[in-house]
Amino acid sequence: MTIDDLRALVEQRRSIRGYDEERQVSDEMVRTILDCAHWTPSGGNGQAGEFIAVRDGTTRQKIADCYVKQMEPKREMDFAVRGTAKMTGDGFRRAPVHIVVLGDPRVKEAYPIRTKLEKAESHFISGLANAPLLIHLAATSLGLASQYVSDANSPYMETMLKVLLKIPEPLRIYHLVPIGCAKGNFVAPPRRTLEEISHHETYDMNKFRSDDQLAGFVKTRILQEPMADPAESKAPETIGRTEDPNAACAGDLAKLPGRATSTQSLFFATVWDAMCQ
Numbered sequence: 001m002t003i004d005d006l007r008a009l010v011e012q013r014r015s016i017r018g019y020d021e022e023r024q025v026s027d028e029m030v031r032t033i034l035d036c037a038h039w040t041p042s043g044g045n046g047q048a049g050e051f052i053a054v055r056d057g058t059t060r061q062k063i064a065d066c067y068v069k070q071m072e073p074k075r076e077m078d079f080a081v082r083g084t085a086k087m088t089g090d091g092f093r094r095a096p097v098h099i100v101v102l103g104d105p106r107v108k109e110a111y112p113i114r115t116k117l118e119k120a121e122s123h124f125i126s127g128l129a130n131a132p133l134l135i136h137l138a139a140t141s142l143g144l145a146s147q148y149v150s151d152a153n154s155p156y157m158e159t160m161l162k163v164l165l166k167i168p169e170p171l172r173i174y175h176l177v178p179i180g181c182a183k184g185n186f187v188a189p190p191r192r193t194l195e196e197i198s199h200h201e202t203y204d205m206n207k208f209r210s211d212d213q214l215a216g217f218v219k220t221r222i223l224q225e226p227m228a229d230p231a232e233s234k235a236p237e238t239i240g241r242t243e244d245p246n247a248a249c250a251g252d253l254a255k256l257p258g259r260a261t262s263t264q265s266l267f268f269a270t271v272w273d274a275m276c277q
Helices: 003-012 027-035 057-082 106-110 113-141 155-164 210-218 266-276
Strands: 049-054 097-103 172-182
Touching: 003 113, 003 172, 027 049, 027 097, 027 113, 027 172, 049 057, 097 113, 097 210, 113 172, 155 172
Parallel strands: none
Antiparallel strands: 049 097, 097 172
């Protein structure tokens, strides 16, 4: 893999909330994605991460229902404080695979004593945080769509999912990553320029944002478009999307090229070569 391959892969990744229910994700692709994720770096090489791949349609619907229910107080709080609620919807319920990222906090014993005493929790979380990124990049390299569902570790949703998925104590849920085929093409959201966020040797105070500047930035970028009705359970799934009726999910192996192009990652090249043998 070249740096250009990696940069292209990173730029292609999107958080997708609209999935094509008619297109499936193969078991081989799920295994490849999880294989990439299990190489995630972790504090003390504790390797705390574990994964549950959920395909069952009834279970996925229950997961999405839990998400919608735990959004109610969040939405109410936003309306009370801000007068509007900018929340994401539950379009991920249509993704054919839900990957639940778990962590076993007992691995904190792998850390040096001082690290364990001072920052065991931050090391534990940072190790788990690496796994979803690898899942997203691996999925993208296979032409699949994915999304962050961080609310999976909210007190209510984590409790309900641990019961639903029979997750034992003391394991904790860190994230949920739906995997599927995007329903259309999505454009990238606006990002701060590299010049704005990069500094050399010392912090450049000319780039430091005032409170007013930061407040203006936040107001323009709080998640999705406002939801007019707090009782509405779903956010629009077409935000940032450009319709392409001919767009095919690259997860359909019959439609994939025999070799990876310069804009595809080594992940895809490896799995595709293996499948062609």
